[in-house]
Amino acid sequence: MKTYKPDPRRRLILSAGGGLLLSAFVLRRAEAADEIEIAMSGTPTGSDVWFRPNGLWVKRGQAVRWVNRDVGNVHTTTAYHPGNHKPLRMPKSAHAWDSGYLLPNESFVVTFQEAGVYDYFCMPHEHAGMVGRIVVGEVDAAERPYADTDAQLPAVAVAGFPDIASILKTKR
Numbered sequence: 001m002k003t004y005k006p007d008p009r010r011r012l013i014l015s016a017g018g019g020l021l022l023s024a025f026v027l028r029r030a031e032a033a034d035e036i037e038i039a040m041s042g043t044p045t046g047s048d049v050w051f052r053p054n055g056l057w058v059k060r061g062q063a064v065r066w067v068n069r070d071v072g073n074v075h076t077t078t079a080y081h082p083g084n085h086k087p088l089r090m091p092k093s094a095h096a097w098d099s100g101y102l103l104p105n106e107s108f109v110v111t112f113q114e115a116g117v118y119d120y121f122c123m124p125h126e127h128a129g130m131v132g133r134i135v136v137g138e139v140d141a142a143e144r145p146y147a148d149t150d151a152q153l154p155a156v157a158v159a160g161f162p163d164i165a166s167i168l169k170t171k172r
């Protein structure tokens with residue numbers, strides 16, 4: 001049989017209920033503000049399109065939000081992964097993502113839990129070189145990841161991935 005022993009800490013928390021609700025709300029706001037944005041955009045005619053920044057370093061657990069800042073074009077953020085009918089260019093055990101078409105001002109969030117290098121592309125603009133790379137946590141700056149699958153991608157996409165060393169240097 002359990003005996004009830006009042007926990008003074010618990011009582012304190014209960015009496016501060018209103019304040020707790022407020023701080024939970026503030027906390028959620030802070031989390032959203034902690035997201036890092038990658039803009040999807042292009043020239044008005046669509047002759048040039050990009051992710052900005054196209055290279056980014058983040059710590060594990062970081063949320064990244066892609067936002068379509070383009071007024072006249074749809075974009076996607078799509079991981080290089082067999083589930084997206086592409087060769088694997090991300091950690092094998094991590095979750096792949098595909099935003100589907102994002103209209104202007106629509107956005108999509110991915111939280112990165114596993115260290116490694118993640119390459120992604122825009123479905124309608126891969127052949128225009130609209131690709132990006134996210135490095136999560138500790139990786140070797142000299143690494144040239146996924147070179148074995150380069151031949152399966154458009155050359156302009158392969159050329160679009162920033163190298164690891166420059167991503168680690170600028171953290172962008």
Ligand SMILES: [Cu+2]
Nearest residue numbers: 075122125130
């Ligand atoms: Cu695009």
